[in-house]
Structures are given as C-alpha cells and as structure tokens.
Amino acid sequence: MIALGVVGLSVFVIPLVGLVGRVPWSDLPEILTTDLVIDAFRLSMIASVSATAISCVLGIPLAFVLARVEFPGRGVVRAIVLLPLVLPPVVGGAALLFALGRRGVVGEPLNSLTGLVLPFSTWGVIVAATFVAMPFLVITVEGALRTMDRRFERAAATLGASRWTVLRRITLPAIVPSVVAGMVLTWARAFGEFGATVTFAGNLQGRTQTLPLAVFVALESDRDAAIAVSLLMVVVSLIVLIALSDRWWGRVS
C-alpha cells in the first residue's frame, strides 16, 4: 500500500524534479524582471482573483440552488455546471468564442448594447478563467450544503429566526471552510488556465497574455525563459496551496 502510494507520489514529483533541474538559476532574476514576465504576472493575478470573486458571487447561490431546491432535471443542470471540469479547455474556449464573440449569439447583442468586445480583451481572459474555474467552487460548496447537519437550521427556525437570519447565522458560518477551500481551488485553476484563454481571448502581451501563455510562447523561442516562468508559477501556486491547506483543510477534517 505504502509502496504504491510512493509510486503515486512520484507521478507528481518527477515532473517537478525535471523542471527544477533545468532552471537557469543565475539568469533567474534577469528573466523574471523582464516586461514580458511582469505584464503576464500582473495579468494572471488580475484574471485569477477576478475569476475567484465572480465565482463567489455567482457560484455560491448556484450551489444553494443545486443543493436545496428540488426541481426536475437537477441532475442535468449539475452535469452542465461540472462540464468545464472534464471538457478540454480549448473546446470550452471555442464554445465561448462562438457564444460570446462579436458574432456570437450572446456576444452580438452584448456588443451592440454596450460596445463591449470580450475576445482579445482582459475581460475575455477573466470570462475564460471563470468558465473553467467556477465549477470547483460550486461543487465544493454544494457538497458542504448537502452534508451539513440541517437540525441546527430547523432548531433556529422553530425558535423564531427568519430565513435570512438562519442563512446568515447558521448556514453560512457552517460552510465557510468549504467556501474557502473552494476559493483556493478556483483561484489555482484560474491561475493555471491556458486552453480556453488562448482560444477565446487570444494572446497579446499586457492585454491577454497570462503566465501560462507566456510559457507556451517562450517554449518555441527561449527555453530558459519558459522554464523560469514555469518555476514562478509552481512556487506561487505551492505557497498558496500550502498556506491555505494547513489553515483550512486541516480544520475541515
């Protein structure tokens, strides 16, 4: 059992070793302070944090609906919500392009009403990141809502608390750890997003080129830069995952 576990762990460790072994350590400060990397880092942060915020605003209510409201076809709706988890991101990006692009079924009226064009803009990057990442928040929060002990809510209601008070004082505090865990997963997925972004939003430094896109471009021209930026992504992601997993996932379990 332990032996297989170690083999399982090696699946994740070996690629990291391969990456770290090729890092051009002496050139690292120079590479990571180029305009290209700074622009991409800034854009990745904006996109991943925005996607996480939007996912909270829209995803938590959606999780409530899926967990608490009985309606026909709920299984199908849940499957649609989870689809971006299994769909190749590039397929998602193409779907976004045909729906939300200038000629898309939703994008065309959106454009004529507001003048907003999502492809080739930072908004498009945020939309792509939200599309692929929000399911992580919905699935985590919905799970928490389904498994939480509903007797506290019923007790509060019998004691005369309004539905709003029950939600605010009982339900939401109970799911906070899951919301935070979901936010971490959502942020991490959005931070690493590549396929939907390049397909839907394109690739332009400072506007739509996030860190993963910068890595992809650099792989064909400047291997050292690609490895350096990859290392940056690994380190940033690890810091966030370690810091928050000790604090929150430890508490959940």
Place this chain on the structure above:
Amino acid sequence: MRRRPSSSWLLLAAVVFAGGCTGGGSSAGTSTATGTIVVSAAASLRDAFEGIAAEYEAANPGVRVVLNLGASSALREQILEGAPVDVFASANMANMDPLVDEGMIEGAPVIFASNAMVIAVPNGNPGGVTGLPDFARDDLLVGLCQPEVPCGSLARDVLSSSGVVPLVDTEEPNVRALLTKVEAGELDAAITYLTDIASAGGAVEGIAIPDVQNATSLYPIATLARTSLHAEASGFVAFVLSDAGQAILARHGFTPP
C-alpha cells in the same frame, strides 16, 4: 535540445500499427516497390499531400504512405530525435537546414512548392479591409501568428516591407488558430498563407498582397539518409516533383517554385 520523446513514441506506434495493417497484403503487389513509407509533412500541406499520397499509392500498389503532419519545427525535432521517417517536406528551409547539417538528408533538399502570404478577412469583409495599411487601423481587430512561427515572421516581413506598423490584437500560436478566429468573424483581418484561403472553404476571403511587398515561403522536400526504403521514398519525392504531383499542389493553391 532534447525534448518531447512522447511524440516520437507516438509516431513509432503509428508506424508499427500501419506496418502491421499492410504486412499481409503487400506481397500481392506486382510492383517492385513494396513497403510502408512515413512522410513527415508540414501541416499546411495536409490536403495536397493526402491527394498526392493516394495517387502515389494507386500508381504503386505495393507501397503504403503514412502521413505524419505537424508544425515543421516539431517534425524537425522528431527526426533529430531519431523518429523512423523516410521523407520530410518542410514549410521552410529553416527547419530543413539543421537536418542537412547533421548529415541526415540523402542528397540535397529540393524546393517543390511555394506559398505566398495573403490578407484573410471574414466572408463579406465586414471591416472594409482593402490592403496592408488597414492593419494600422485602431477600429479593427487584427491578428498575426506569433513571431516565433513561420507564418508570423513572414507576416511581419510583409508589413515592414510596406512600411505598416500594425496595431495587433492577438498573436496566435499557429496559422490554424489564427484562421479559426477569422472564420468566426472575431478578427477583421489576419495575414495567412494563400493556401489557407482555399482550405477554409468559403468562410474566409483573401485580399491579395502586391507582389513587391509579399513574402514567400519555399517548401523543400528530401529523402532521409536513414531510410531502408530508398526506392519507395525517392519515388515519392519524384512523384511530388512530377507534373501529376505539381498539379495536385496547384489545385490546393500552391505555386510552383
């Protein structure tokens, strides 16, 4: 420059599979040439080389042609790693030269086709694009391939030779991705290969670039020195250079060298 061993393993698997499929029937051929040759060809050659492979197989009943299509740079890396390839057709000399330097090419590569650049616009030309200067217009969404890939460097050559500083909205990783965004109407204009217009099947219109400003990609083809099927491989190269092969290439928008 070691990378992507997986691609050559996949190729090896494909070759073994294809060989296994034809092994039983090849002895029935009456031609002296028998066997399965692997032709690594630039992705832009796909439609033309499918036609050429079919006609070559029909003319040589014992021979099977397996096409391995991809970016010329990726195909070059596979061959340098030792992928079992018999013929290489590249979209430019830059990806053929390293193989020549390594002594991996039999004889010298021969230029068999050329492909000019063209302005691609969506059907109906909604942006009212008339020429290269439109790439500097702020009100249009325009795209190029990223500078690292051949279509991107050629497009930049074309623009700089006409003195246009483009306001680019996206730099796509390859010409197919660029073309998709033109087909969808999301880009008002892009610079692609002339042959891409034909392959887009009516969803994209081409606006010619004047010859003096245009850039051309020359496609070289060569037999690899390590091939064990010299007759079949050089027969394929000869067929590409023959009138019949050139006619197929012309049908797909390529011009003779």
